[in-house]
Amino acid sequence: MKPQTRPFKAGSQEKLFPERGHDAYKLQHKLREPTVCPTCGAVYQEGRWQWGPRPSDADEVVCPACHRIADREPAGFVFIEGEFATQHRDELVHLLRHHEEHARAEHAMERIIAIKGESGKTIVTTTGVHLARDLGSAxxxxxxxxxxxxxxxxxxxxxxxxxR
Structure with a gap:
């Protein structure tokens, strides 16, 4: 018997993760454009934070990612455990940093906050839930x-x- 699948509906907007609760770090209103984060240099323009040259007439506001990092309030945690993970930690960290580099190039707010070894496991903290999910999937x-x-x-x- 063939498993049941839902047909694709053009224009459907299925979320990658359920939108839950209040996010204190999400912008409550649009910023004046252009705006620059004085910490990391990300530029808010065209309705989103992105990497680019600093406009001379830009306002300054700390971006949500830098705000989370300063407050030590991650949106994502990746817990890595197991004998394999312990034996191949350097290789795993290299993979994580590689994926962060690609994600960060496209999405300025997706960053690794820290990678820490603790009691035989590695704990990765991120500024966004999407990056945490993507690192686990990678x-x-x-x-x-x-x-x-x-x-x-x-x-x-x-x-x-x-x-593993």
């Missing part, structure tokens, strides 16, 4: 293992658990 695609994603019901937070 680990699973490259090294197999088990990946579990847990979204918080009350806040904009993702915990990804990868083990």
């Amino acid at each position: 680990l699973k695609a490259a090294f197999q293992g088990m990946l579990e994603l847990k979204y918080s019901k009350d806040e904009n937070l993702l915990r990804a658990y990868w083990r």
